[in-house]
Amino acid sequence: MARARPAASAPSSWASTCTSSASGSRRTCCRSCTCSRPRRPGFPTARARGCRTSAGCWALRGGWTWAPAASTSFSVRYGRGIANGGPGGGQTWNTFGQPDANGRYAGALGIEVVEHLLIDLGPRYSFNGYGIFHYGRGGSGRPEDETLDIAVGARGTWYLAKVFHLIQEAHFQGLKVGEEGPLATAVKLTLMPAFVPTADNSVFARPHFRLFYTIAFYDRDAVRTLVSPYLQTVGPTRIGHYLGAQVEWWF
Template sequence: MCLTATPQHARAEVPISDRLSFEMYGRMGTAYALDGRVIQGTRLNLRGGPIGGRFEEGDYLEPTLKFYILKPGTEESTGVRLVLTPAMFARTSFLGFFTSNTFPNLGIEIFQAYAEATNVLIPGLSFWGGQRFYRGEDVHIADYYYFNQLNGQGGGVRYKELDFALLLQTGPRNSPPFYGYDETGDETPDAQRQRLVFVSQYVHRFPVEEKRAHRLHLLAEAHVLPSAKTRDGAEVLPADLGWVLGVKGTLELGKGTFNTLAVRYGWGIANGTIGGSSTWATFGLPDEDGRFRGAYALEVVDHFVYNVSPLLSINGYGILQLAHGASDAATDKGFDYAVGARTFLYLLDQFHLINEVTYQTRRDGDGPTGSVVKLSIVPTLVPSGERSVWTRPHFRLFYTLGIYNRAARDALMSPYLQAFGPDRIAHYVGARVEWWF
């Protein structure tokens, strides 16, 4: 759920006082299945995540408070702020049905809690520490933060367009890169270790005109895992390494039209990518020595918005993800590919007809390739009257039709198929309000 925040350029702070501001992303709605069973939040997408279309997503609230301990008077004066972002979401059905007493149906998490100081020592030099959304743009209609989605706990320093960070990551007890087993035979993992992720980024801008510039974004990561040892000092997992290189280019074509192409390659333990996972979520199995030498992953994303006229906008994307573990097993690889486009027909200032079509594939190992085609029609009320892809709030009615191929149906490759049984056709009817400010 960390990927559900809106694009940064679409958010605006609401000042509560001279030192405190508030911003928020949220969505709430209802859904109905034709046979009356509970369908709210049951996605049609093949890996269960939002890639492939997001209209079936469940309820979610993400408020952010920003407190300015020292508010900068000018662009070059020193400022200090604290940022806190809790999040609330329903693990099943509707958010309003649950309280903290109904665990595990209600999820409450702290997504951000960090301090940042800007213009320290010299103008343009900033420092931060804590837990934060450490990432860039997303493909909003696929709810996918790509390229540098490195949310985590740690700290960093930034000088103008040059950025460095050190993050620490660990994982659940069923995650081999992070946990090992002792020799007691009780199958209880007890040798936890944490990964160090060193990140370096640089953005170069090519000015076209005032307030508009093409951008080139470079990314490098180094991942280090120490050996995992029990309390007695016995090594149960060897040390391991990984690295990532990426490049992203954006063409700003005027009047809100842009195209972004990003390519990222990860090696070793930094091969997380399948299903939209972060690079530190290692994919696959280790080699016979317990290391991920030779494992790799590739991510390619193209994302664009084309404002055709005052009557029509198109927002589209293509996402390719492939990964391979370090073992020789035929099952130790994965492949995803998705393309989608959402059209915005501005019939009236306050009434937009949104339509979306997506095609998504999934292949696990040498198995058959599953696929789904999704078609959505979404009449939408837009109180602001702004003719824009990014304006909110949206009051939506929507219907989504999903058409699975035989491989996806037989393998139950989506939460919808797992809940409603094998079928080639899926229907989803819902209503939702989505907002951000």
């Protein structure tokens, strides 16, 4: 569910889009995970690539730019056996679940699907949207040895001035642990002013110096099972509050 917000990264509702995907190397595409930024509008119109390794992982990435101010990208990853890592954006070699009685992961699998959308709605506003799906199953065959999490969210960037952007976020996330477990959910809303010294009206402008406030709404299942680190820290509550400062710089 909700994650503690690091001081030097995007809010958890947006950082969750930075998930594992194939790297440029066929040999390592399923061994490593990289956090890729959205493609800048105007890049080549289409791309897609896939790879497969003997460890049992297959990955595909692609993207399109259908207008000068709009683009989308996606990634799909499937892993089996000991390469089934992936729940919550984990790495494929970080095996999920328990083995069977013989210590093997023959029936284990992991699936990840990520979609990202970027639209510039004019010189003063940009819209980002994303969807994430993760499913993991261990090798034990027990009903409790599986997990599913989904997330959808949107970020709007309002360019109030060259050096001052106002970012808004809305995020929904659900987590289900076990075949019979409930789907615990949370909704988060964020307001985040950002100082941008490069004076660039773009979602790619960095560095960012940001203040943020987030309010989170947890359902009864999330409160009862304490799936969020926030709830584990402050105790059971239906509403959570986050306040902080961040610096983000790309190298």
